[in-house]
Amino acid sequence: MNAPDVLPSVPPRLTSLSHGGGCGCKIAPGVLSAILKNASNLPGFNLPPQLLVGIETADDAAVYLLNDEQALIATTDFFMPIVDDPYDFGRIAATNAISDVYAMGGTPIMALALVGMPINVLPLETIGAILRGGQDVCRDAGIPIAGGHTIDSVEPIYGLVVLGLVHPSRVKKNSGAREGDVLVLGKPLGVGILSAALKKEILDAAGYAQMIDVTTQLNKPGIDLAKLDGVHAMTDITGFGLAGHGLELARGAQLKMTLDLKRVPVLPGVMALAEAGVVTGASGRNWASYGAEVSLPSGTPAAWQALLCDPQTSGGLLVSCAPEVEAEVLACFARHGFAQASTIGVMGHGRGLEVL
Structure with a gap:
């Protein structure tokens, strides 16, 4: 069925558009483990020695050594709505994504937005409120949203790629x-x-x-x-x-x-x-x-x-x-x-x- 050409007169509840909300829509640990076993690094591929943290222990973020004083933390997190208020959804998703940098002991420095929205279902004002919520949390964390990527998707999806810095000796x-x-x-x-x-x-x-x-x-x-x-x-x-x-x-x-x-x-x-x-x-x-x-x-x-x-x-x-x-x-x-x-x-x- 084709998407409607006009928006519904009453916007739907955000949570009604998602089959699971927040971190509750993560793939179950057992299923994820089976998937990763079939998608491990190719035989013969040597990981760079600068990669201090990878996927070995399901840690919160990847960490890459830049120099004797700095290591780069890289992480991403996104999900479908856990609440109906679009501004609150954006705030929650952004807070959740930035958390992985803090969990590694790092200081966030920059974020990129990941946005998937049903454009023909949600008003542009609603989508804007989601993004504004994320921007306000990033402002509180002291970082800019410096770019990102958007797609037209069936379910609303919002999150961030977050980069941070940490001294190599303080990686947790x-x-x-x-x-x-x-x-x-x-x-x-x-x-x-x-x-x-x-x-x-x-x-x-x-x-x-x-x-x-x-x-x-x-x-x-x-x-x-x-x-x-x-x-x-x-x-x-x-x-x-x-x-x-x-x-x-x-x-x-x-x-x-x-x-x-x-x-x-x-x-x-x-x-x-x-x-x-x-x-x-x-x-x-x-x-x-x-x-x-x-x-x-x-x-x-x-x-x-x-x-x-x-x-x-x-x-x-x-x-x-x-x-x-x-x-x-x-x-x-x-x-x-x-x-x-x-x-x-x-x-x-x-x-x-x-x-x-």
């Missing part, structure tokens, strides 16, 4: 955790569950405000955290949930991650929604992909399992640090306005993820 890989480290999480969980409630039109104004606040808070503490010698590894919690990205960190370090469920911060109202069955399809796909590597206490409620796998759009930093700098890490988060940052676990001998 997701594989650098050490036995005995404590784990600090910068933001509370529950964004995916709130987005599911929004799509079902049962999220109240307070819940929506919380969702916007947490997803548009830039993970700027990453810059300062990278300067602490006792910070050994960082990653940001996004589409694979706390359990999935925690497992990536544990696998990279060849250690076991132990989480204290009682200490994991959760957004208000989220547990009640999860207990009522308001969860994303992505949380189930996540569990199917990596649940065999997760040890849960007997009788763990289904709502808590869903929360551990809940896809976090623009989620918090997960920091693995020596116990002696734990207070400094928490103080750094507090200084940047991350009031709910909490110590949630430890790294120890073994493999996989254990939840207490």
